[in-house]
Amino acid sequence: xxxxxxxxxxxxxxxxxxxxxxxxxxxxxxxxxxxxxxxxxxxxxxxxxxxxxxxxxxxxxxxxxxxxxxxxxxxxxxxxxxxxxxxxxxxxxxxxxxxxxxxxxxxxxxxxxxxxxxxxxxxxxxxxxxxxxxxxxxxxxxxxxxxxxxxxxxxxxxxxxxxxxxxxxxxxxxxxxxxxxxxxxxxxxxxxxxxxxxxxxxxxxxxxxxxxxxxxxxxxxxxxxxxxxxxxxxxxxxxxxxxxxxxxxxxxxxxxxxxxxxxxxxxxxxxxxxxxxxxxxxxxxxxxxxxxxxxxxxxxxxxxxxxxxxxxxxxxxxxxxxxxxxxxxxxxxxxxxxxxxxxxxxxxxxxxxxxxxxxxxxxxxxxxxxxxxxxxxxxxxxxxxxxxxxxxxxxxxxxxxxxxxxxxxxxxxxxxxxxxxxxxxxxxxxxxxxxxxxxxxxxxxxxxxxxxxxxxxxxxxxxxxxxxxxxxxxxxxxxxxxxxxxxxxxxxxxxxxxxxxxxxxxxxxxxxxxxxxxxxxxxxxxxxxxxxxxxxxxxxxxxxxxxxxxxxxxxxxxxxxxxxxxxxxxxxxxxxxxxxxxxxxxxxxxxxxxxxxxxxxxxxxxxxxxxxxxxxxxxxxxxxxxxxxxxxxxxxxxxxxxxxxxxxxxxxxxxxxxxxxxxxxxxxxxxxxxxxxxxxxxxxxxxxxxxxxx
Numbered sequence: 001x002x003x004x005x006x007x008x009x010x011x012x013x014x015x016x017x018x019x020x021x022x023x024x025x026x027x028x029x030x031x032x033x034x035x036x037x038x039x040x041x042x043x044x045x046x047x048x049x050x051x052x053x054x055x056x057x058x059x060x061x062x063x064x065x066x067x068x069x070x071x072x073x074x075x076x077x078x079x080x081x082x083x084x085x086x087x088x089x090x091x092x093x094x095x096x097x098x099x100x101x102x103x104x105x106x107x108x109x110x111x112x113x114x115x116x117x118x119x120x121x122x123x124x125x126x127x128x129x130x131x132x133x134x135x136x137x138x139x140x141x142x143x144x145x146x147x148x149x150x151x152x153x154x155x156x157x158x159x160x161x162x163x164x165x166x167x168x169x170x171x172x173x174x175x176x177x178x179x180x181x182x183x184x185x186x187x188x189x190x191x192x193x194x195x196x197x198x199x200x201x202x203x204x205x206x207x208x209x210x211x212x213x214x215x216x217x218x219x220x221x222x223x224x225x226x227x228x229x230x231x232x233x234x235x236x237x238x239x240x241x242x243x244x245x246x247x248x249x250x251x252x253x254x255x256x257x258x259x260x261x262x263x264x265x266x267x268x269x270x271x272x273x274x275x276x277x278x279x280x281x282x283x284x285x286x287x288x289x290x291x292x293x294x295x296x297x298x299x300x301x302x303x304x305x306x307x308x309x310x311x312x313x314x315x316x317x318x319x320x321x322x323x324x325x326x327x328x329x330x331x332x333x334x335x336x337x338x339x340x341x342x343x344x345x346x347x348x349x350x351x352x353x354x355x356x357x358x359x360x361x362x363x364x365x366x367x368x369x370x371x372x373x374x375x376x377x378x379x380x381x382x383x384x385x386x387x388x389x390x391x392x393x394x395x396x397x398x399x400x401x402x403x404x405x406x407x408x409x410x411x412x413x414x415x416x417x418x419x420x421x422x423x424x425x426x427x428x429x430x431x432x433x434x435x436x437x438x439x440x441x442x443x444x445x446x447x448x449x450x451x452x453x454x455x456x457x458x459x460x461x462x463x464x465x466x467x468x469x470x471x472x473x474x475x476x477x478x479x480x481x482x483x484x485x486x487x488x489x490x491x492x493x494x495x496x497x498x499x500x501x502x503x504x505x506x507x508x509x510x511x512x513x514x515x516x517x518x519x520x521x522x523x524x525x526x527x528x529x530x531x532x533x534x535x536x537x538x539x540x541x542x543x544x545x546x547x548x549x550x551x552x553x554x555x556x557x558x559x560x561x562x563x564x565x566x567x568x569x570x571x572x573x574x575x576x577x578x579x580x581x582x583x584x585x586x587x588x589x590x591x592x593x594x595x596x597x598x599x600x601x602x603x604x605x606x607x608x609x610x611x612x613x614x615x616x617x618x619x620x621x622x623x624x625x626x627x628x629x630x631x632x633x634x635x636x637x638x639x640x641x642x643x644x645x646x647x648x649x650x651x652x653x654x655x656x657x658x659x660x661x662x663x664x665x666x667x668x669x670x671x672x673x674x675x676x677x678x679x680x681x682x683x684x685x686x687x688x689x690x691x692x693x694x
Contacts, residue, residue, distance in 0.1 A: 002221065002461075006195070006196060008192070010097050010098060011076060011097075011132070011140075012178050013044055015073075016070070016072055017049065017076045017078060018048075018049045018051050018070055018074045018076070019051060019080065022050035023052065023080075024058050030080045033080055034050065034058065036138055038059070040142075047072075049061075050062075050063045051065070051066065051069075053065035053066065066090055067091055073095065074091070074094055074096040075097050076100065077094070079091075079103070082103050084120060087101070088101070088123060088129065092128075097128075097130065098129070098131075098132065099130075100140060101132070101133035102138075103133075103134050106135055106186075108184065117184060124186060130188055131187040132180075133183035133186065135183045135184045136184075139180075140180065145170045145176075149175070150288065150429035150430070151205070151288045151289070152175040153169075153176045153205055153288055155167065156182060156206065156207070156209075157179070157208065158209065159211065165278075165281065166277065174285045175288070177200070177203060178197070180193040180197075189214040190222070191221065194223065194225070195222050195225050195226075197231070198225055198229050205231065205232045205284045205288045207280055208236070210236070210237050213590060216592065220591075223266070224460075226270070232272060234271075234272045234274060234283045235272070235280075236279075237266075237273060239258070261614065264594070264613050265614050268613055268617060270457060274442075278436075279439060279442055279443070282442065285443075286406065289406075289432050290406040293455065294375035295375065296372040297374065298323060299371075299373045300323060300377075300378060301349065301374045301377055302348035302380070303351070303378070304350060304380050304381075305392065306350065306353070307343070307344065307350040309380050309382045310349065313437055320441035320442055322444060322448070327349070328371070332346060334367055335364060338360035339355060357388055362395045366399070376406045377399075378409075378440060378441075379392070379407070380410040380440075381393070381411055383413050384413045384415070390420040393420040396431055397424055397428045397430070397431055406444070407432070408431075408444060409425055409432070410434045410436065411433060411435060412436075456620070460616040463618065465658070468663075469662055475663060478492050479663065479691070483692075485505075485567070486569060486690065487530060489670075489690050493659070493672065496655045496659045498652055498686055499652075499684060500686045501519075501571045504570050505530055506567075509553070509558060512556075512557040513554060516570050526545055527543075527547050527568055528544075528569045528571065529563040529568060530567040531565065531567055544559070576678050578642050579634060579635055580674035580675070580677070581649055582598045582610070582671070582674065583672045584656075584672060584673065585660045586668075586669050587667075587669065587694070588614075591614045592664055593657075594612050594614055595613050595614070595657050595660060596611070597626065597629070598610030601673065609631050610629075615660065615661050622650040625653065626649065644677040644679065648682075648683045651684075652675060667691060669692040670692070671689065673688055674687050675687070
């Protein structure tokens with residue numbers, strides 16, 4: 001129900017560091033690592049002790065045979081030997097707080113390595129030691145610049161090489177505070193670092209490169225914690241093309257892929273997902289340099305010295321989903337006091353160039369950021385044009401010191417060593433500097449989206465149910481019988497208050513006629529072949545719609561009983577449908593139950609218009625699911641259609657979520673398809689359903 005409480009201070013700022021396997025033999029890998037850790041420890045004011053049973057001294061320092069021989073408490077044990085387990089055992093006996101293991105040969109190498117890793121995990125779990133790694137690298141021991149102002153980026157990666165560009169962004173004036181290379185995550189994991197970094201006052205944003213998460217639940221809790229304290233998390237998560245489960249029975253199971261679920265969890269808890277390392281840097285630096293949300297509106301104004309540049313930037317902003325408001329007539333009149341009347345100033349604003357060379361340049365900028373409908377200023381500088389570009393750069397830096405609105409500059413010169421760029425823009429901790437138009441636009445959109453998310457975010461975890469509802473005791477016996485028929489599946493749904501069709505299971509033509517009269521009230525009915533083995537009845541010709549009259553019912557029964565082997569389901573026929581929706585559950589290895597909502601009925605797999613959430617989530621999040629569907633306008637009266645009862649859909653989604661959570665270990669999949677949705681205020685009903693025990 002909550003993350004474990006860890007203070008990682010002594011991992012990043014230890015007082016005493018023991019290096020097990022230290023060496024000063026020229027050419028040995030351990031010598032290089034020892035030198036690196038020694039320099040890092042001393043730079044951070046730590047006492048570093050070499051441990052090597054074969055050497056009396058290392059690098060002129062006394063060496064001890066075992067960490068147990070160190071006479072003072074050890075905060076951090078750095079393990080350079082291959083026998084990680086023995087070294088960890090000694091570190092535990094010594095009472096060390098943290099250990100870092102670099103050695104590979106664990107879970108990344110197959111079953112034998114997984115067994116070794118499992119033993120190591122059990123050893124650490126039974127102790128007070130916390131382990132980083134194994135199969136990690138030296139990134140923890142990087143030395144960060146201390147001369148850069150502003151909020152900082154905290155970096156988490158599972159690949160040292162992929163984090164290197166973010167670390168090198170310090171040369172662009174972007175401040176970093178720490179780097180956590182998580183390795184195989186035997187103990188310390190992504191979630192531990194997110195929680196701790198989010199609580200550090202210098203952290204403006206957490207940037208991450210992740211290949212896989214150790215635990216879906218801790219990921220959710222950590223992202224929730226960061227959202228609640230107001231620290232953005234920006235993440236490159238590789239594996240977008242991973243194939244989903246191939247043996248799924250239901251539509252929902254076939255549509256659910258691991259990456260789609262990760263995407264959903266990120267959206268639920270405000271993690272900004274980016275695709276590349278350049279985007280990771282761009283978005284993270286803007287989040288860190290502009291920690292406050294939009295002041296006034298979310299409008300973006302584009303200001304340039306060239307009409308062509310402004311038009312190009314405006315196009316890219318619009319394609320990225322940014323709003324470029326038309327500036328008011330009064331503001332345009334004021335801008336034309338400094339800008340020739342023949343130039344466009346409605347947005348984008350083209351000054352033509354000369355005004356940036358005198359006092360008019362700063363007046364224009366001040367007037368733009370003073371507009372209450374402007375939340376962000378973007379100034380693209382396509383190429384260096386001294387001294388004009390130098391003066392403009394200085395005005396932008398000075399402007400950023402006076403406003404909480406983001407001042408974004410694109411330095412488009414391919415050279416990148418001009419004085420205006422190197423000595424003016426990169427020395428500012430307030431201006432967000434980009435190298436491409438698209439990178440700037442994506443970062444601004446992510447910044448606006450995150451602050452909009454944060455403004456309305458309410459953590460779902462405090463209200464998460466602590467025990468199953470009474471409905472679970474009704475549904476559970478039905479699941480123990482094995483494969484469920486449609487009728488039995490609907491009985492599980494009905495136990496949770498989900499509306500289902502009126503229906504009866506019959507075993508003879510005479511019973512079918514009587515049932516048709518009862519459930520149909522004289523109207524045509526639907527007959528279906530019934531049985532737990534019939535997952536998709538329409539695929540085997542197992543459905544008859546609009547059956548009217550005793551003779552037709554008898555004939556349909558005879559045909560369908562041949563398909564089912566006897567049982568036939570007689571259902572009311574719902575004729576007042578406005579829309580057909582699929583609501584389902586699948587089981588994800590990392591996250592457990594996943595709730596899906598989509599449009600399309602029998603076409604759901606073709607259309608693929610589905611979105612996902614992982615419990616817990618509340619009513620507002622269920623409404624957001626509907627908002628995300630491409631076909632949402634069909635629910636809302638597009639082209640004169642009646643408006644569907646969205647509240648009824650949301651109620652079903654919430655009840656399915658509760659069912660899935662209560663019976664998470666007993667249900668593999670649920671598929672309500674279709675959920676027939678009536679007009680607004682008239683509800684919805686599950687016309688077909690499949691519950692797969694597991």
